[in-house]
Amino acid sequence: MDPVFHVADVGLWDFAMVAGIAFVMSIIGGLSGFGIGLVLPAFIAPVVGVVSAIPVMAVAMTFANASRVWVYRRALSLPLAGLLLAMALPMAFIGAVIYTRLPPRIIAGVLGVFLLASVPLRRVLEKQRFTLGRPGLAAVAAGFGLFTGGMSGTGLFLASGLMAAGIHGAALVVTDAVVSTSVNLLKVAVFGGYALLTPDLVLLGVLIGLCTVPGAFVAHRLMDRLPLKLHIRLMEALILGGGLSFLWQALR
DSSP states (O other), X not given: OXXXXXXXXXXXXXXXXXXXXXXXXXXXXXXXXXXXXXXXXXXXXXXXXXXXXXXXXXXXXXXXXXXXXXXXXXXXXXXXXXXXXXXXXXXXXXXXXXHHTXXXXXXXXXXXXXXXXXXHHHHHHHHOOOOOOHHHHHHHHHHHHHHHHHOSOTHHHHHHHHHHTTOOHHHHHHHHHHHHHHHHHHHXXXXXXXXXXXXXXXXXXXXXXXXXXXHHHHHHHHXXXXXXXXXXXXXXXXXXXXXXXXXXXXXX
Protein backbone atom coordinates (compact mmCIF):
# COMPACT_ATOMS: atom_id res chain seq x y z
CA MET A 1 0.00 0.00 0.00
CA ASP A 2 1.35 3.40 -0.95
CA PRO A 3 1.87 5.47 2.25
CA VAL A 4 1.54 8.84 0.48
CA PHE A 5 -1.95 8.35 -0.98
CA HIS A 6 -4.48 6.46 1.14
CA VAL A 7 -8.23 6.96 0.62
CA ALA A 8 -10.69 4.14 1.34
CA ASP A 9 -7.76 1.65 1.39
CA VAL A 10 -6.86 2.63 -2.19
CA GLY A 11 -3.18 3.06 -3.03
CA LEU A 12 -1.69 5.60 -5.40
CA TRP A 13 -1.22 3.23 -8.34
CA ASP A 14 -4.71 1.74 -8.04
CA PHE A 15 -6.18 5.23 -7.98
CA ALA A 16 -4.04 6.34 -10.94
CA MET A 17 -5.29 3.37 -12.98
CA VAL A 18 -8.95 4.02 -12.16
CA ALA A 19 -8.56 7.79 -12.71
CA GLY A 20 -6.94 7.26 -16.11
CA ILE A 21 -9.69 4.87 -17.22
CA ALA A 22 -12.32 7.30 -15.91
CA PHE A 23 -10.86 10.11 -18.01
CA VAL A 24 -10.69 8.05 -21.20
CA MET A 25 -14.19 6.63 -20.72
CA SER A 26 -15.58 10.10 -19.98
CA ILE A 27 -14.48 11.17 -23.46
CA ILE A 28 -16.28 8.17 -24.96
CA GLY A 29 -19.33 8.87 -22.79
CA GLY A 30 -19.30 12.50 -23.86
CA LEU A 31 -19.48 11.38 -27.49
CA SER A 32 -22.01 8.57 -27.21
CA GLY A 33 -24.04 9.36 -24.08
CA PHE A 34 -22.98 6.12 -22.38
CA GLY A 35 -19.89 4.07 -21.71
CA ILE A 36 -18.13 5.14 -18.52
CA GLY A 37 -20.78 3.66 -16.23
CA LEU A 38 -20.55 0.32 -18.01
CA VAL A 39 -16.78 -0.09 -17.97
CA LEU A 40 -15.53 1.67 -14.83
CA PRO A 41 -17.30 -0.51 -12.19
CA ALA A 42 -15.28 -3.52 -13.37
CA PHE A 43 -12.09 -1.63 -12.45
CA ILE A 44 -13.41 -0.07 -9.24
CA ALA A 45 -14.84 -3.29 -7.77
CA PRO A 46 -11.47 -5.06 -7.27
CA VAL A 47 -10.17 -1.91 -5.54
CA VAL A 48 -13.04 -1.06 -3.14
CA GLY A 49 -15.11 -4.27 -3.17
CA VAL A 50 -18.20 -5.29 -5.13
CA VAL A 51 -20.72 -3.77 -2.71
CA SER A 52 -19.00 -0.37 -2.66
CA ALA A 53 -18.48 -0.14 -6.42
CA ILE A 54 -21.95 1.17 -7.32
CA PRO A 55 -22.12 3.74 -4.45
CA VAL A 56 -18.69 5.10 -5.45
CA MET A 57 -19.82 5.18 -9.08
CA ALA A 58 -22.93 7.15 -8.08
CA VAL A 59 -20.70 9.90 -6.66
CA ALA A 60 -18.27 9.84 -9.59
CA MET A 61 -21.00 9.79 -12.24
CA THR A 62 -22.65 12.84 -10.69
CA PHE A 63 -19.58 14.84 -11.70
CA ALA A 64 -19.22 13.12 -15.06
CA ASN A 65 -22.82 13.79 -16.06
CA ALA A 66 -22.99 17.29 -14.58
CA SER A 67 -20.00 18.31 -16.71
CA ARG A 68 -21.83 17.04 -19.82
CA VAL A 69 -24.90 19.07 -18.85
CA TRP A 70 -22.78 22.22 -18.74
CA VAL A 71 -20.93 21.53 -22.00
CA TYR A 72 -24.09 20.69 -24.01
CA ARG A 73 -26.55 22.93 -22.10
CA ARG A 74 -27.68 24.84 -25.22
CA ALA A 75 -29.14 21.63 -26.71
CA LEU A 76 -31.30 20.83 -23.65
CA SER A 77 -35.10 20.64 -23.88
CA LEU A 78 -36.44 21.32 -20.38
CA PRO A 79 -39.96 19.89 -21.04
CA LEU A 80 -38.47 16.62 -22.28
CA ALA A 81 -36.03 16.42 -19.38
CA GLY A 82 -38.86 17.12 -16.92
CA LEU A 83 -40.97 14.28 -18.36
CA LEU A 84 -38.11 11.81 -18.11
CA LEU A 85 -37.17 12.87 -14.57
CA ALA A 86 -40.77 12.52 -13.37
CA MET A 87 -40.70 8.89 -14.44
CA ALA A 88 -37.10 7.97 -13.64
CA LEU A 89 -36.58 9.37 -10.13
CA PRO A 90 -39.29 7.42 -8.22
CA MET A 91 -38.22 4.18 -9.88
CA ALA A 92 -34.54 4.92 -9.18
CA PHE A 93 -35.34 5.23 -5.47
CA ILE A 94 -36.93 1.77 -5.51
CA GLY A 95 -33.96 0.31 -7.40
CA ALA A 96 -31.44 1.85 -5.00
CA VAL A 97 -33.27 0.51 -1.93
CA ILE A 98 -33.38 -2.98 -3.48
CA TYR A 99 -29.60 -2.77 -4.07
CA THR A 100 -28.93 -2.07 -0.37
CA ARG A 101 -30.54 -5.40 0.55
CA LEU A 102 -28.67 -7.68 -1.84
CA PRO A 103 -25.65 -9.81 -0.73
CA PRO A 104 -22.28 -9.25 -2.50
CA ARG A 105 -22.41 -12.44 -4.59
CA ILE A 106 -25.85 -11.58 -5.95
CA ILE A 107 -24.70 -8.04 -6.76
CA ALA A 108 -21.64 -9.36 -8.62
CA GLY A 109 -23.77 -11.87 -10.51
CA VAL A 110 -26.39 -9.30 -11.50
CA LEU A 111 -23.73 -6.84 -12.67
CA GLY A 112 -21.92 -9.56 -14.62
CA VAL A 113 -25.07 -10.75 -16.41
CA PHE A 114 -26.10 -7.17 -17.13
CA LEU A 115 -22.74 -6.25 -18.65
CA LEU A 116 -22.58 -9.39 -20.80
CA ALA A 117 -26.17 -8.87 -21.99
CA SER A 118 -25.69 -5.16 -22.67
CA VAL A 119 -23.51 -5.65 -25.76
CA PRO A 120 -25.91 -7.79 -27.83
CA LEU A 121 -28.85 -5.79 -26.45
CA ARG A 122 -27.32 -2.53 -27.65
CA ARG A 123 -26.80 -4.01 -31.10
CA VAL A 124 -30.38 -5.30 -31.28
CA LEU A 125 -31.79 -1.95 -30.21
CA GLU A 126 -29.57 -0.21 -32.73
CA LYS A 127 -31.00 -2.31 -35.56
CA GLN A 128 -34.63 -1.81 -34.52
CA ARG A 129 -35.45 1.43 -36.29
CA PHE A 130 -38.90 1.98 -34.77
CA THR A 131 -40.34 5.37 -33.79
CA LEU A 132 -40.95 5.95 -30.08
CA GLY A 133 -43.49 8.55 -28.95
CA ARG A 134 -43.59 10.45 -25.65
CA PRO A 135 -45.58 7.72 -23.77
CA GLY A 136 -43.08 5.09 -24.88
CA LEU A 137 -40.17 7.34 -23.94
CA ALA A 138 -41.71 7.85 -20.49
CA ALA A 139 -41.90 4.06 -20.07
CA VAL A 140 -38.24 3.76 -21.09
CA ALA A 141 -37.33 6.41 -18.49
CA ALA A 142 -39.19 4.46 -15.78
CA GLY A 143 -37.34 1.25 -16.68
CA PHE A 144 -34.06 3.14 -16.81
CA GLY A 145 -34.71 4.57 -13.35
CA LEU A 146 -35.44 1.16 -11.83
CA PHE A 147 -32.34 -0.51 -13.27
CA THR A 148 -29.96 2.40 -12.77
CA GLY A 149 -31.02 2.70 -9.12
CA GLY A 150 -29.10 -0.48 -8.38
CA MET A 151 -26.64 -0.64 -11.28
CA SER A 152 -24.27 1.54 -13.23
CA GLY A 153 -24.06 1.95 -16.99
CA THR A 154 -27.75 1.58 -17.85
CA GLY A 155 -27.49 4.75 -19.93
CA LEU A 156 -27.57 2.63 -23.07
CA PHE A 157 -31.27 1.92 -22.37
CA LEU A 158 -32.11 5.60 -22.14
CA ALA A 159 -29.84 6.48 -25.07
CA SER A 160 -31.53 3.83 -27.24
CA GLY A 161 -34.95 5.17 -26.28
CA LEU A 162 -33.95 8.73 -27.10
CA MET A 163 -32.59 7.66 -30.48
CA ALA A 164 -35.84 5.81 -31.19
CA ALA A 165 -37.69 9.04 -30.41
CA GLY A 166 -35.58 10.91 -32.98
CA ILE A 167 -33.23 12.60 -30.51
CA HIS A 168 -29.57 12.50 -31.52
CA GLY A 169 -26.21 14.21 -31.10
CA ALA A 170 -25.77 16.86 -28.46
CA ALA A 171 -29.48 16.79 -27.54
CA LEU A 172 -29.23 13.08 -26.73
CA VAL A 173 -26.06 13.50 -24.66
CA VAL A 174 -27.38 16.42 -22.59
CA THR A 175 -30.82 14.86 -22.00
CA ASP A 176 -29.23 11.62 -20.83
CA ALA A 177 -26.82 13.62 -18.65
CA VAL A 178 -29.56 15.67 -16.93
CA VAL A 179 -31.55 12.56 -16.03
CA SER A 180 -28.43 10.64 -14.96
CA THR A 181 -27.13 13.50 -12.79
CA SER A 182 -30.42 13.71 -10.90
CA VAL A 183 -30.67 9.93 -10.51
CA ASN A 184 -27.11 9.68 -9.22
CA LEU A 185 -27.72 12.42 -6.63
CA LEU A 186 -30.72 10.43 -5.44
CA LYS A 187 -28.61 7.25 -5.26
CA VAL A 188 -25.94 9.05 -3.23
CA ALA A 189 -28.61 10.09 -0.72
CA VAL A 190 -30.06 6.57 -0.49
CA PHE A 191 -26.69 4.82 -0.22
CA GLY A 192 -25.53 7.35 2.36
CA GLY A 193 -28.67 6.74 4.40
CA TYR A 194 -28.01 3.00 4.35
CA ALA A 195 -24.34 3.51 5.36
CA LEU A 196 -23.00 2.17 2.06
CA LEU A 197 -21.15 5.45 1.49
CA THR A 198 -18.54 6.29 4.12
CA PRO A 199 -16.69 9.65 4.02
CA ASP A 200 -13.66 7.91 2.49
CA LEU A 201 -15.74 6.36 -0.28
CA VAL A 202 -17.43 9.70 -0.97
CA LEU A 203 -14.01 11.35 -1.25
CA LEU A 204 -12.83 8.60 -3.59
CA GLY A 205 -15.93 9.04 -5.74
CA VAL A 206 -15.39 12.82 -5.85
CA LEU A 207 -11.74 12.39 -6.90
CA ILE A 208 -12.67 9.92 -9.64
CA GLY A 209 -15.52 12.17 -10.73
CA LEU A 210 -13.22 15.18 -11.02
CA CYS A 211 -11.00 13.12 -13.32
CA THR A 212 -13.95 12.71 -15.69
CA VAL A 213 -14.76 16.43 -15.99
CA PRO A 214 -12.04 17.32 -18.56
CA GLY A 215 -13.25 14.43 -20.71
CA ALA A 216 -16.56 16.17 -21.39
CA PHE A 217 -14.76 19.19 -22.82
CA VAL A 218 -12.47 17.01 -24.94
CA ALA A 219 -15.51 15.09 -26.23
CA HIS A 220 -17.22 18.37 -27.12
CA ARG A 221 -14.26 19.23 -29.34
CA LEU A 222 -14.35 15.81 -30.99
CA MET A 223 -18.14 15.48 -31.39
CA ASP A 224 -18.23 16.48 -35.06
CA ARG A 225 -14.83 15.06 -36.05
CA LEU A 226 -14.48 11.52 -34.73
CA PRO A 227 -16.40 8.43 -35.98
CA LEU A 228 -17.84 6.41 -33.11
CA LYS A 229 -17.65 2.87 -34.56
CA LEU A 230 -14.07 2.10 -33.51
CA HIS A 231 -14.37 3.26 -29.91
CA ILE A 232 -17.74 1.51 -29.55
CA ARG A 233 -16.10 -1.79 -30.56
CA LEU A 234 -13.30 -1.21 -28.05
CA MET A 235 -15.86 -0.34 -25.39
CA GLU A 236 -17.78 -3.55 -26.10
CA ALA A 237 -14.61 -5.58 -25.55
CA LEU A 238 -14.01 -3.86 -22.21
CA ILE A 239 -17.64 -4.36 -21.18
CA LEU A 240 -17.53 -8.09 -21.95
CA GLY A 241 -14.28 -8.41 -20.00
CA GLY A 242 -15.82 -6.60 -17.06
CA GLY A 243 -18.91 -8.82 -17.15
CA LEU A 244 -16.78 -11.96 -17.03
CA SER A 245 -14.82 -10.49 -14.13
CA PHE A 246 -18.00 -9.88 -12.10
CA LEU A 247 -19.31 -13.38 -12.85
CA TRP A 248 -15.99 -14.82 -11.69
CA GLN A 249 -16.34 -12.93 -8.39
CA ALA A 250 -19.93 -14.21 -8.02
CA LEU A 251 -19.09 -17.86 -8.69
CA ARG A 252 -15.73 -18.36 -7.00
